[in-house]
Amino acid sequence: MADLLSDTEIAERIPDGWEREGDEIVRTYEFDAYLDASGFLAAAAGVAEDAWHHPEMTVRWGEVEVRLTTHDAGGITDNDVDMAERLNGIYE
Numbered sequence: 073m074a075d076l077l078s079d080t081e082i083a084e085r086i087p088d089g090w091e092r093e094g095d096e097i098v099r100t101y102e103f104d105a106y107l108d109a110s111g112f113l114a115a116a117a118g119v120a121e122d123a124w125h126h127p128e129m130t131v132r133w134g135e136v137e138v139r140l141t142t143h144d145a146g147g148i149t150d151n152d153v154d155m156a157e158r159l160n161g162i163y164e
């Protein structure tokens with residue numbers, strides 16, 4: 073199981089566009105249309121299933137809010153940082 077990251081490690085490793093909120097890292101991806109947002113959600117779900125690390129995702133008009141934490145560890149681990157980087161990679 074992944075180890076919890078320290079506050080310093082989180083600050084150093086948090087990917088572009090993401091912010092820390094307590095035991096989660098959060099990013100809201102913006103889109104021109106609802107179907108673009110929902111398409112991103114579907115692609116992100118595939119990446120999450122592939123990595124077996126599942127974010128909380130909320131689709132709204134033109135945006136998808138993604139929240140990551142490692143439930144098994146009770147906080148933020150490299151699994152969250154890695155997933156955030158992967159999601160940044162599929163966001164054109």
Ligand SMILES: C[C@H](O)[C@H](O)[C@H]1CNC2=NC(N)=NC(=O)C2=N1
Nearest residue numbers: 124125126127141142143144145
């Ligand atoms: C048994 C355990 O729930 C699984 O190994 C995976 C599933 N997906 C997961 N997703 C997230 N975000 N955190 C987890 O700890 C986690 N654990």
